[in-house]
Structures are given as C-alpha cells and as structure tokens.
Amino acid sequence: MQWIDAGSISEWRDGETKSILAGRRLVAIARTEGQFFAIEDICTHDGAELAGGAIEGTEIICPRHGARFCLRTGQALSPPAYEPVQVFETRIEADRLWVLCG
Numbered sequence: 001m002q003w004i005d006a007g008s009i010s011e012w013r014d015g016e017t018k019s020i021l022a023g024r025r026l027v028a029i030a031r032t033e034g035q036f037f038a039i040e041d042i043c044t045h046d047g048a049e050l051a052g053g054a055i056e057g058t059e060i061i062c063p064r065h066g067a068r069f070c071l072r073t074g075q076a077l078s079p080p081a082y083e084p085v086q087v088f089e090t091r092i093e094a095d096r097l098w099v100l101c102g
Helices: none
Strands: 002-008 016-022 025-032 035-040 059-061 068-070 090-093 096-101
Touching: 002 016, 002 025, 016 096, 025 096, 035 090
Parallel strands: none
Antiparallel strands: 002 096, 016 025, 025 035, 059 068, 090 096
C-alpha cells in the first residue's frame, strides 16, 4: 500500500468527482458535504467508470445504468449493481489530498 498524491484540495468543488490512475487501477475521488471519498472507479454491474456520475449526499450514481454506491462503504445500494466497490482511505496534508492505494 502506498499514499498517492491526488492533487490540491482547492481543485475540487462540492459535488465534483475526478478519476486518478493509481498503479494499474482507476480511483474515483469525490468531494461532497465538505469531505473527500475515494472508491474504485468501476461499476460492478458492467465496468463503467463512476467518476462523472452524479453525487447525492454520500452516494454516487453510475452514469451508464443508474446503480448507486455508498461513497463511505462502497456498498452497492441499488440494482443493477449488487457487488460493492473497493474504498480507499484519504487524508489531507497542507493543501494536498492523499489516497492510500495498493
């Protein structure tokens, strides 16, 4: 596991998502309700990227078929997805957002 620098926290507005490459995987980072969340950037239903999906509270909605995932736990909250996505720890140091990926 290693900490990946995901950029300056001033780059994100509430309700916005971005995708970063961490090793061989994509990680979706979302800022909502003043907090940052990082999850695997792949819908477990059909492999679509989750970054760019709408954010409602602490849920992200897959832009392809509308499956919802909890940003806190990764749990699939609605069909057509039933399997969770992986979540990653985040931390802020100075003005930088860091994501723990492995």
